[in-house]
Each structure stands twice: as C-alpha cells, then as structure tokens.
Amino acid sequence: MPRLSYRRALTRALADELARDETVFLLGEDVQVGASLVTTGLAKRFGTERVRDTPLSEQAFTSFATGAALAGLRPVIEFQIPSLLFLVFEQIVNHAHKFPLMTGGQCSVPVTYLVPGSGSRTGWAGQHSDHPYSLFAHVGVVTVVPATPADAYGLLVTAIRHDDPVVVFAPAGAMDVRDDVVDLEPVPLGRGRVHRYGDDVTVVAIGHLVHDALAVAEELAGQVSVEVFDPRTLYPFDIDGLTESVARTGRLVVLDDGNRSCGIAAEIIASVVERIRLLAPPRRVTRPDGAVLPFAPALDRAVQPSREQLATAIHLTMKDSS
Amino acid sequence: MTDADPVRLYRTVRLIRRFEQRAVELVHGGQIVGGIHPYLGQEGIAAGVCAALGVDDVLAGTHRGHGHVLARGADPARMLAELCGRLTGLNSGRGGSMHAADFSIGVLGANAIVGASGAIITGAVWARRRQGHDTVGVSFFGDGAVNEGMLLEAFNLAALWRVPVLFVCENNGYATTMPVAGAVAGSIAGRAAAFGIRAVEVDGQDPEAVRDASAAAVGRMRSGGGPELIEARTYRFDAHHTFEHAVRLDYRPPDEVSRGRARDPVRIQGERLPDADRAAVDAEVEATLDAAVRFALESPEPDPADALTYLYASGLTVRTGGG
Ligand SMILES: Cc1ncc(C[n+]2csc(CCOP(=O)(O)OP(=O)(O)O)c2C)c(N)n1
Numbered sequence: 001m002p003r004l005s006y007r008r009a010l011t012r013a014l015a016d017e018l019a020r021d022e023t024v025f026l027l028g029e030d031v032q033v034g035a036s037l038v039t040t041g042l043a044k045r046f047g048t049e050r051v052r053d054t055p056l057s058e059q060a061f062t063s064f065a066t067g068a069a070l071a072g073l074r075p076v077i078e079f080q081i082p083s084l085l086f087l088v089f090e091q092i093v094n095h096a097h098k099f100p101l102m103t104g105g106q107c108s109v110p111v112t113y114l115v116p117g118s119g120s121r122t123g124w125a126g127q128h129s130d131h132p133y134s135l136f137a138h139v140g141v142v143t144v145v146p147a148t149p150a151d152a153y154g155l156l157v158t159a160i161r162h163d164d165p166v167v168v169f170a171p172a173g174a175m176d177v178r179d180d181v182v183d184l185e186p187v188p189l190g191r192g193r194v195h196r197y198g199d200d201v202t203v204v205a206i207g208h209l210v211h212d213a214l215a216v217a218e219e220l221a222g223q224v225s226v227e228v229f230d231p232r233t234l235y236p237f238d239i240d241g242l243t244e245s246v247a248r249t250g251r252l253v254v255l256d257d258g259n260r261s262c263g264i265a266a267e268i269i270a271s272v273v274e275r276i277r278l279l280a281p282p283r284r285v286t287r288p289d290g291a292v293l294p295f296a297p298a299l300d301r302a303v304q305p306s307r308e309q310l311a312t313a314i315h316l317t318m319k320d321s322s
Numbered sequence: 323m324t325d326a327d328p329v330r331l332y333r334t335v336r337l338i339r340r341f342e343q344r345a346v347e348l349v350h351g352g353q354i355v356g357g358i359h360p361y362l363g364q365e366g367i368a369a370g371v372c373a374a375l376g377v378d379d380v381l382a383g384t385h386r387g388h389g390h391v392l393a394r395g396a397d398p399a400r401m402l403a404e405l406c407g408r409l410t411g412l413n414s415g416r417g418g419s420m421h422a423a424d425f426s427i428g429v430l431g432a433n434a435i436v437g438a439s440g441a442i443i444t445g446a447v448w449a450r451r452r453q454g455h456d457t458v459g460v461s462f463f464g465d466g467a468v469n470e471g472m473l474l475e476a477f478n479l480a481a482l483w484r485v486p487v488l489f490v491c492e493n494n495g496y497a498t499t500m501p502v503a504g505a506v507a508g509s510i511a512g513r514a515a516a517f518g519i520r521a522v523e524v525d526g527q528d529p530e531a532v533r534d535a536s537a538a539a540v541g542r543m544r545s546g547g548g549p550e551l552i553e554a555r556t557y558r559f560d561a562h563h564t565f566e567h568a569v570r571l572d573y574r575p576p577d578e579v580s581r582g583r584a585r586d587p588v589r590i591q592g593e594r595l596p597d598a599d600r601a602a603v604d605a606e607v608e609a610t611l612d613a614a615v616r617f618a619l620e621s622p623e624p625d626p627a628d629a630l631t632y633l634y635a636s637g638l639t640v641r642t643g644g645g
Contacts, residue, residue, distance in 0.1 A: 049452070055482065060441040060475030067445025071380070071432050072453065075445075091472070094435050095442065100635045105416030106425040108635030140633070140640065163636040191636075236638060 004181040006174050009149035010038045010116060012184065013156035015077065017045045021074065024160060027052040027061060030076035038116045038170075040079060058084050062091035062113075066099070069109045076160060077111065082118040082130045085167070093139050096165040108163040109292075114156065116170040119208070119257050120293055120300055129293035129300070131257045133169050133179065134264040137235035142166040142189060146235045147210035151232055154187030171257070173208030190277040192238035194245060198227035201251035201314055204242065204268055205230060209255045209305065216310045224314055234264055239271050246272050250279035251321060253313045255305055260286040282320035283313040324537040325373040328540045331529050332591045333603045334369035338389045339588045340611050341398055342560075343597040345388070345405055345419075349564045353619060354405050358419045361389035363527075363559035366587030367492050368393035368530025371460055372550075374540045380428040380446050381460040382439035385420045386492075386558075387432030390462050399614035408621035415624045416632060436497075437470030439463060444480045444487050451485075458486040458543050466497025468510050477549070481517040486543035488536065489514065489551040492526065494558040495582075501569075508573075514551035524553030527585040530594070557582030 017024045026039065026046075032053045035041035043051040054061045058079070065075035079085065079256050085092070094115055096109045119131035136143040142164055146152040152170060159166035164201075165191075195210060196217055203226055205213035210230045217226035229245050231238055246252050256265040265284035273282065286307040325331070327483040342362050348354040361368070368389035375381070375394075383390035391401060396412060404411025405419050412424050420434035430446055433439045440461040447459035467473050468491060480487045491510050495502055511521035520542075524535040534600055547604055559582065592600050630640050 055475075055478060057475035057479060059472040059477050063438065063441035063472065063476070063621065064445035064448070064479060067430070067442035067447075068449035069445075070425075070442070071446040071449035073449045090435065091438075095433070095438060099431060101630070101633045102417045103425070103431055103632075104412070104416040105632035105635070106413065106423055107430070110635075137503040142638070159551065163355070164508040164634050239641075253504075 002181060003178045004149045006149045006152050006170065006177045007037055007116070009153040010114070010156055010170060011040060011042070013153045014039065014042060015045065017157060017160045018042065018050060023072060024076065025050040025052065026073045026076045026078065027054050027065065029056060029080050031078050034040070036078060036080065036116050051157060058087045059091055063095055065111045066091065066096045066109055069111050070099070070107050070320065074110045074160060076114060076116045078116065081128045082115050082132060083127050085115065089135065092141060094163060097139065097141050100164070105237045109165050111165045112159045113165065113167045114170065115168065116146050117172040117175060118169040119171045120304055122297060122300060123174040123295065125295040126292045131169070133167070133234055134258045134262070136167045137264055137267070140235060142233070143169070143235045144189065145169045145171065146232060146276050147174055147207055147230050148183055149177060150184060151187055151193070153184045155232060157186045158189055161186070169207065173205040175210070177211065180211040181226040187232065189233045190236040190238055191233070192229055192231045192241040194227060194229055196226070196228040198225040198249065200225045200249055201253060201317055202229050202242070202245045202249045203253050203255060203310070203314070205255040206234070206264070207257065209257055212307050213255055213310065216307050216314070220311065220314060224318055226314065237268070242268070243272060243275050246278070247276055251317050252278060252282040253283050253310065253317055254282070254284040255306060256284065256286045259289060259291050260284070260287060261289045268291060280317045283317055285309045285313050323522050324533065327589065328530070328594050329599055329603065331369055331373055332595055332600065333607065334372070334393050335365040335529055335588045335591050336603055338365040338368065338392050339611070340607055341388060341392060341402070344611050344615055345402065346560070346564060347433070348406065354373065354419070355407070356418060357503065357564035358388070358405065359386040359563050360560040361386050363582065363587070364492055364494060364556045365389055366529035366591070367490065367526045367532055367554045367556060370529045371488070371490055373533045373535045374536035375460065377455050378455050379459060380430050380443060380450070380457060382430050382443045382464065383432040383462045384439065384464060385432070385434040386464070387420065387422060391422045391429050391432065392426060394424070394429050395427050396429065398610060399617040402614045402618040406618045407623060408618060409624045410617070410621040418464070437463060437467035437473040440473045440487070440489060441475035441479065444485050446474050447487055448483060448485045456544060458488065458540055460488045460490055462490045462492060464497060465491060465493040465495070465502050465506065465510065466500065468513055469505060474513065477514060477517040477519060480549040481519050484546070484548040487549045488539050488543065489519070489549060491551065491553045492556055493553055494556045495609045496558070496562070498562045499571055508555045511551065519549050519551050521551040521553065523553045523555065526556030527587045527590060529587055529591045557585065559583050
C-alpha cells in the first residue's frame with residue numbers, strides 16, 4: 001500500500017484542484033520553487049501564471065486574492081509562517097469574511113489560506129511558532145486543522161471548493177506523518193472523526209495532537225478506556241458528534257495547542273456542558289495563558305501541551321468522578 | 323468610451339449633490355441612523371472618473387462612498403433605501419452608508435477601512451483580464467490612505483504585474499481633522515512615482531478636467547500601460563461625518579472653508595450649460611430624489627430573524643447567541 005506523507009497529501013490536493021478547475025490559482029512567497037516543500041513541482045506543471053510568486057506584501061496579496069475571488073477566481077494563498085496571519089487578520093476578517101454579509105449576498109469570497117508548518121517548529125522561537133486557529137474560529141472564518149494525510153488532502157480539497165474563506169492550518173508537528181492511503185477524497189467541513197473508541201473519557205485533540213492523544217490512549221489502555229475525537233474543523237464545529245461521544249463516556253478532556261484563555265478548548269468545553277451533565281469536571285491541556293514560545297528547546301517544549309499533562313488530566317478526571 | 327456630454331456630467335454632479343443634501347436631512351430627521359460621511363464638494367471627482375469608464379470596468383470606493391456608487395449608475399432609490407437600512411437597499415440593508423455596493427455595475431463595495439480598496443481592485447482587475455475581459459479598475463481613496471502600508475503594497479503589486487488600476491486620491495486636505503501637511507511626508511504623486519506609476523495632479527473641482535485626465539489615463543492603461551495615479555485636489559464642504567454637526571470640532575479656519583466652497587464643482591459644470599438645460603436637469607434630479615426618498619421611507623425593514631443571512635455564501639448557518 002502506498003505510504004503518503006501529510007506534506008505530499010497537501011501537494012496532491014493542490015495539484016488535483018489546479019488540474020480540475022481552471023479558476024483555481026496559487027500564490028505566495030517562493031511557491032514556484034516550493035520553499036515550503038508543499039508546492040514542489042506545481043509551477044512546472046501549471047505555469048507561473050497559476051502558481052505565482054509574490055513579493056513580500058502579505059497585506060496586499062491577501063486582499064488581491066479577495067479581489068480575484070470577487071471577480072470569479074478561487075485563489076489559494078500559502079503563508080510561510082503562521083504569525084503572518086496576524087499581519088493579514090485585517091484583510092481576512094474585515095474584508096474577505098465580511099463581504100458577503102455587508103453586500104447583502106452580492107458576492108462570495110472563495111479564498112483558501114494555507115498555513116503549512118503552523119505551531120512550533122522547534123527552535124523557531126517567538127514569532128514563528130504561533131498556532132492562531134482559535135482567533136479565526138472566534139470571528140467565524142471557516143477553520144480546519146487536519147491531523148492525518150487523508151484528512152489533509154480531503155479538507156484542503158473541500159476548502160478550495162468552498163464558497164467562503166477557509167483557513168487551513170497544517171501543523172508543523174503533523175507534516176511528516178505518513179499514512180497508508182487507499183482512497184483520497186474530499187472530507188466534509190464540520191464533521192469530526194473518532195480515531196479510537198473508548199468507554200471512560202473522551203479526549204478531544206486538535207491537529208498533530210491527535211497523534212499524541214492516540215499514543216497516550218494506547219499507554220493507558222487497561223487502566224482507562226480513552227476515546228479520541230478529532231474535530232478536524234474548528235469552525236463550524238461538530239458539536240453533535242462530540243456530544244454523542246461524551247454522552248457515552250461521561251468525561252471530557254481537551255488537548256489544544258493554543259493559549260488557554262479564550263482558546264478553542266474553553267469553547268469546546270462550554271459547548272458540551274451546555275448540553276449534557278458530565279460525571280466529572282472537564283479539563284483542558286493547552287499552552288499557558290498568553291504564552292509566547294521561547295527559543296531554547298526545553299523551554300519550547302515546556303510551553304506546548306505534553307503527553308504527560310494529558311495523562312495526568314485523564315487520571316484526575318477519572319479520580320474526580322470515582 | 324469616454325462620455326463627453328457636458329449635460330450628463332452635470333446631471334451626475336447635481337444628482338450626487340442633492341442626494342447628499344437629502345441624505346443629511348434624513349440623518350437629522352433620524353431616518354438614517356449612524357450618520358454619513360458627506361461627499362459634498364467632491365462630486366466632480368466621482369463624476370469625472372466614472373465618465374471615463376466602460377461597462378466592463380470595476381471600482382471600489384471608501385467610507386465617503388455615495389458619490390462613487392451613484393456616478394457609476396446605481397439606482398438612487400435603492401441606494402437611499404440602503405442608507406435607511408431597508409430591505410430594498412442595494413445591500414438589502416446589510417451594508418448601509420459605508421458599504422454600498424452594486425456588483426451588477428462593477429461597484430465592488432465601498433470599503434470603510436482606510437486604504438483597503440487598492441489591493442482588492444488590483445486583484446479583481448487582474449482576475450478579469452485573465453478571464454479575457456478588457457477591464458480596468460478604479461480605486462478611490464483619500465489623502466489619509468496614502469500613509470497606509472497596504473495601499474503602498476498594492477501600488478507595488480499593480481505596477482509590478484502591470485495591472486491597469488487607476489488609483490484616484492481625493493485630496494480634500496484632511497484626514498478627519500489631520501491636515502495633509504501634518505501627515506504626508508514627501509508628496510502623494512511622489513509615492514506613486516517611487517513605484518514607477520505615472521501620476522498627475524488635477525483640479526478635482528472641475529468635472530471635465532477630472533474626466534479628461536481619467537480618460538487619458540484609462541486609454542493608456544487599456545493599451546497596456548500599467549497603473550496610474552490621479553491626485554485630485556478638492557475640498558470637503560461639510561463635516562467629515564455628520565456627527566460633527568452635533569459636536570463642533572474646530573480645525574478648519576472659516577476663511578479656508580469659504581474659499582474652498584467658492585470653487586463648487588456643481589456650479590462650475592452648471593455654468594457650462596445653457597440655463598434651460600440646467601434647469602431641466604435640476605428639475606429631473608429633484609423628481610428622481612423625491613421619488614427615491616419616498617421609495618426608501620416606504621420600503622420594509624429587514625426581519626431581525628434574518629440578521630445573519632448572507633454571512634456565508636455557502637449557506638453555512640450559525641449557532642444562535644441566546645441560551
Ligand atoms: C485603517 C483605518 N484607520 C482609521 C479609520 C477611521 N477613519 C475613518 S475615515 C478617516 C479619515 C480618512 O481620511 P482620508 O483618507 O483623507 O479620507 P477623507 O475622509 O478625507 O475622505 C479615519 C481616520 C478607518 N476607518 N480605517
């Protein structure tokens with residue numbers, strides 16, 4: 001069976017969509033040579049008109065894409081580092097996202113913002129290690145964080161075909177994940193995925209943390225039966241799917257590589273406890289409040305949510321309900 | 323494609339003038355909530371530029387955007403209904419004064435974030451040309467916008483990729499209360515020149531001068547000349563925003579205001595017409611606006627249950643905020 005890497009799954013999704021739909025085009029910094037290794041070979045195959053290198057002008061090319069979308073194209077922008085989203089939050093939120101409503105439905109803005117290498121890349125320090133998906137979920141921009149190669153392919157394809165702006169976060173920690181892949185197909189937005197069934201506690205894990213959650217679940221097997229739920233899309237969120245899982249297990253722990261305060265983990269917990277009564281208080285394992293990733297590897301790791309923290313949270317949740 | 327008819331040019335400036343005056347009245351009467359940024363005094367720019375455009379062209383305006391939309395040919399009644407937040411408005415009451423858009427005539431939104439339109443129009447024109455249209459675009463902005471980084475980035479992209487965008491700076495001397503001299507280092511034309519963009523200054527109070535400069539620029543752009551900039555010198559007759567009518571800000575010397583108002587684009591263009599023609603246009607515009615006001619005020623308001631309709635073009639729905 002072919003082993004497909006997450007990174008190559010993204011490349012394949014881009015290639016398939018460029019081939020399928022003439023209106024799709026790709027732009028970003030150094031995409032022609034494929035500096036991120038995601039767009040490798042695409043300029044050669046599709047030409048530099050459709051795979052365009054841009055100057056370092058994030059704000060302009062982000063709104064350029066909005067304009068192109070208003071005129072009927074489907075741009076995909078690759079951002080070199082996640083922190084650039086802070087630079088173009090204005091262009092995505094104030095313009096791309098708001099245009100359909102503000103114009104009374106006269107337009108749509110089908111732009112995909114692809115962020116390969118989001119989160120810590122170890123040693124890239126304060127301005128290159130953010131993972132700002134919660135911000136986009138908060139404002140209501142469609143936000144996806146795939147964990148596996150098949151989901152990376154399927155969600156990127158769906159994002160490109162979707163009529164609204166979509167931010168696709170491809171976590172650095174997932175880029176080298178490989179999978180046996182048989183069928184690659186579009187994955188619907190807003191539909192979570194249970195990676196592992198369990199009876200005692202539902203762990204919601206986001207992006208690359210799905211793999212950590214699975215590892216911890218495996219470690220704890222025999223003591224605690226852990227279900228691992230991957231929302232895949234953070235906005236819109238599959239609250240029905242998650243509620244169903246937690247209704248069975250009665251316990252909830254969220255593993256999220258974002259900052260704690262006002263993060264998506266808080267939102268997930270609130271949404272569940274509004275609907276059902278849990279057997280124990282829910283817990284979240286996140287980056288600390290307001291964290292900035294420090295450089296030294298041990299410090300970088302200390303700020304990111306860890307498997308140990310997750311195992312502890314699961315144990316405490318079990319204890320609280322016994 | 324340039325519309326050289328002096329009567330039609332007069333009709334446009336007169337329509338915008340009276341539209342704005344009627345809108346200010348509706349603000350004071352409480353029928354337009356949130357107020358407006360009046361375009362009074364600057365009518366010649368929108369009218370002159372739009373007279374140089376063809377049907378396939380696109381534009382994006384600003385928070386002071388009524389003139390651009392009207393000059394492009396939007397229905398004044400639906401425009402006024404939009405300002406009044408009515409369902410019949412251009413944006414079904416979802417945009418209001420600062421966002422009036424009419425995609426059917428290439429008005430891709432009035433943008434209330436200063437400096438935002440340049441990059442959007444550059445992308446839209448680039449896309450339309452790729453699809454085989456002979457489109458040129460216009461990005462209107464004020465003097466305040468030339469200090470926004472995104473606009474300068476857009477200058478670079480448009481020049482580099484030779485996208486035919488006419489950047490029209492309406493230099494009315496102030497960004498809210500900040501005078502140009504206190505805000506703009508160097509010159510506006512000089513900023514364009516730094517990117518290799520041809521720039522001219524024009525008297526924004528003379529609608530024909532604006533039209534002629536625009537037509538020349540559009541002609542060069544259509545034959546592959548890349549973007550250009552027009553700095554139109556103008557004066558805003560009224561407040562930055564109608565909130566000023568209530569708060570009395572003191573930032574413009576009275577003699578400057580009277581000198582500014584003396585150069586009135588509506589009067590300047592009107593004097594080029596025989597009296598009878600002018601009177602006929604005035605009467606026709608008045609009737610149009612009477613009907614527009616009636617239409618706006620008699621139109622239904624949107625249903626609160628639909629407050630987030632159109633948020634997603636794909637039909638995604640949102641969870642309610644209530645318990
Ligand atoms: C990026 C941004 N900054 C500030 C504002 C608030 N604001 C609205 S209009 C305005 C002044 C704009 O001046 P100018 O560009 O010269 O246009 P004018 O109002 O004179 O037409 C300001 C500061 C805004 N809307 N957007």
